[in-house]
Amino acid sequence: MKKNLLITGGAGFVGSNLAVFLNGRFADYRVVCLDNMQRRGTQLNAARLKDHGIRLIKGDVTNPKHLARLGRVDLIVDCAAEPSVLASRQEPFKAIQSNLIGTFNCLELARRSPADFIFLSTSRVYPVAALEEIPWEELPTRYDWKKDASGTGYSYEGITQQFPLNGVRSLYGATKLCSEHLIMEYLDMYKLRGVINRFGIIAGPWQWGKEDQGVVGFWVARHKYKGSLSYIGYGGTGKQVRDALHIDDVCELVLLEIEQMERVDRQLFNIGGGRKNSFSLYELTKQVSAITKVAMPLTAVAETRPHDLRIYIADNSLITKHTGWAPRRSLENILSETSRWIDGHFQKLAPFLSDFKKGA
Numbered sequence: 001m002k003k004n005l006l007i008t009g010g011a012g013f014v015g016s017n018l019a020v021f022l023n024g025r026f027a028d029y030r031v032v033c034l035d036n037m038q039r040r041g042t043q044l045n046a047a048r049l050k051d052h053g054i055r056l057i058k059g060d061v062t063n064p065k066h067l068a069r070l071g072r073v074d075l076i077v078d079c080a081a082e083p084s085v086l087a088s089r090q091e092p093f094k095a096i097q098s099n100l101i102g103t104f105n106c107l108e109l110a111r112r113s114p115a116d117f118i119f120l121s122t123s124r125v126y127p128v129a130a131l132e133e134i135p136w137e138e139l140p141t142r143y144d145w146k147k148d149a150s151g152t153g154y155s156y157e158g159i160t161q162q163f164p165l166n167g168v169r170s171l172y173g174a175t176k177l178c179s180e181h182l183i184m185e186y187l188d189m190y191k192l193r194g195v196i197n198r199f200g201i202i203a204g205p206w207q208w209g210k211e212d213q214g215v216v217g218f219w220v221a222r223h224k225y226k227g228s229l230s231y232i233g234y235g236g237t238g239k240q241v242r243d244a245l246h247i248d249d250v251c252e253l254v255l256l257e258i259e260q261m262e263r264v265d266r267q268l269f270n271i272g273g274g275r276k277n278s279f280s281l282y283e284l285t286k287q288v289s290a291i292t293k294v295a296m297p298l299t300a301v302a303e304t305r306p307h308d309l310r311i312y313i314a315d316n317s318l319i320t321k322h323t324g325w326a327p328r329r330s331l332e333n334i335l336s337e338t339s340r341w342i343d344g345h346f347q348k349l350a351p352f353l354s355d356f357k358k359g360a
């Protein structure tokens with residue numbers, strides 16, 4: 001009999017891409033997706049899953065009965081979450097339910113089954129004030145850490161998993177960090193296998209980016225559909241920096257973790273595009289403009305939002321050391337593929353990508 005590979009949040013950006021990528025890769029696994037279909041765009045992702053013959057069950061991870069109905073599973077990739085810092089601030093109950101209680105319910109399913117557990121955590125677990133204290137300088141097109149910056153858990157190359165965790169990080173980050181703690185306890189108590197991945201920005205086709213979550217996709221979509229764009233925070237210069245990881249690099253990593261679970265079991269990794277795939281919003285605008293051939297007027301909002309970060313770049317050295325994995329795709333790949341994806345379905349995607357104010 002085939003084993004069950006459950007992807008929670010399976011109609012979301014990461015979950016649906018993973019499902020399509022993993023489906024059929026293992027002769028002995030059947031991919032099953034579960035999603036409450038709350039996020040905007042999940043209908044289109046659901047249609048894509050159907051086209052690939054992947055089973056999608058409408059269900060909520062906050063409801064243990066919905067998970068119990070699935071019966072025994074052999075592997076859980078937990079991608080169900082409210083992934084926005086802003087939305088978690090506006091609706092703390094929902095964020096705690098989906099991000100923390102949801103993961104707890106998934107762990108219970110893993111315990112009963114038993115199942116291996118792969119968790120999509122976030123760089124947002126790191127405290128804001130400590131990140132902001134890393135010595136930085138202002139360059140013509142971006143802020144950057146000083147080349148000689150170095151301390152516990154950081155260097156010019158990026159943030160490692162040794163970065164201190166004391167301090168405030170946003171409710172979103174707190175729910176994910178609490179989930180990480182629960183996972184480690186469950187792995188230990190019930191002799192399960194699992195791995196935690198702290199991702200920075202993930203981007204690529206099939207992402208329904210919003211201003212506050214999925215910024216890279218949002219930037220491309222705004223250029224394509226000619227909506228308004230602003231540099232928000234840090235004086236409105238657009239010099240804040242992130243790194244971006246292609247969704248296909250995420251899929252390859254998860255495949256590797258499934259195949260080499262013994263090697264990554266009980267590990268916690270920082271994962272991101274890394275310095276090579278870092279960009280400031282200002283630089284992103286230039287690159288997106290060149291690819292889409294659209295020059296957008298940008299407005300500036302000087303005031304910085306709560307929990308925003310001046311610079312975040314992941315240091316991938318631990319995962320590379322453990323598995324050999326490193327990002328293979330560039331920011332240019334991400335932007336041009338996202339742009340082509342929109343071109344290929346321009347009318348169909350318009351209701352989901354051209355008005356970001358309405359819907360989740």
Ligand SMILES: NC(=O)c1ccc[n+]([C@@H]2O[C@H](COP(=O)([O-])OP(=O)(O)OC[C@H]3O[C@@H](n4cnc5c(N)ncnc54)[C@H](O)[C@@H]3O)[C@@H](O)[C@H]2O)c1
Pocket residue numbers: 008009010011012013014015034035036037038039042059060061062078079080081082083097098102120121122123198199200201202203214
């Ligand atoms: N996209 C990124 O840049 C990024 C970065 C770091 C970490 N992550 C993590 O990766 C995971 C996937 O993120 P994503 O970008 O695909 O987000 P997404 O919003 O596209 O996908 C999440 C999915 O979970 C579903 N969902 C939410 N609450 C649920 C619930 N209670 N029950 C069932 N389904 C529920 C949503 O409908 C959505 O389809 C999340 O855990 C997120 O924290 C994402």
